[in-house]
Amino acid sequence: MTLRRKIEFKVLMVLLFIFLGWVNFVYAQGTEGNSDNTADWFYPSWVANAPYNNHIVVRDTESSLGRYSLKTKTIGLKDLTRIHGHLCDGLVISFVQIKEVLARLFPEGVVDRTDLRAVSKNGPCWVDAIAFMTGSRINFQTLRIDNAVGDGFIIQMISTSEAYLVHLKPGVFPEELKSVEAKIRQLRAEGRHVEAKDIDAVETMQNNLSKKILTTPSSELLVVERLKDYQFHYCDFFGERGDVINKNMGR
Secondary structure: OHHHHHHHHHHHHHHHHHHHHHHHHHHHHHOOEEEOOOEEEOOOOHHHHHOOOOOOOEOOOOOOOOOOOOOOOOOOHHHHEEEEEEEEOOHHHHHHHHHHHHHHHHOOEEEEOEEEEEEEOHHHHHHHHHHHHHHHOOOOOOEEOHHHHHEEEEEEEEEOOOOEEEEOOOOOHHHHHHHHHHHHHHHHOOOOOOOHHHHHHHHHHHHHHHHHOOOOOHHHHHHEEEEEEOOOOOOOOOOOOOOOOOOOOOO
């Protein structure tokens, strides 16, 4: 190779590196903070590779007093598992239900976690999932705990008041699993011993349900109802006395 060609080659390589650096910079401006969905000891491969285990994309603020972030982040089931402490059927059900409503509230694909409030039953899976995925919090008066909502959620966009109720279709949750879970809880509430084989059996049933949830289209699993004129009440403990409003009325 002649000296001229060597110089031309080096110039081309420098230009190539400059170009690639520019491409990476531009690409980085629009990329998301990606979530880890790889299999792990607490997150089996059948979950990681499930066809309906898809992440959500969220936008938050940048700091305690900051503006909207210019970039987005992804949140997945593995992130939720880390927060909650373990993978279970309740967490999977919650994840799928919440994800379905968020897709309706934010059809463009980016969830604004500053603009949501929700109603959840008092269950560890349900509360952890709704708080993490929507940003709703009890202490900010955007999360109501109400067991009347059952094994589902009400999720509302604050700015528009658009709200949805979501729950499983009848028959999706196996009656046998419901019975076995209730039996184990009752035994422990009474201070009685539970056999290891019984816990193993219920965990197998829960995993089978999770596999079904993550491999079945949401249209076959969920009932989603838009709530017209829904009024969110954070707490019903406070109010005006109704028995004194007519105390000065004439007879």
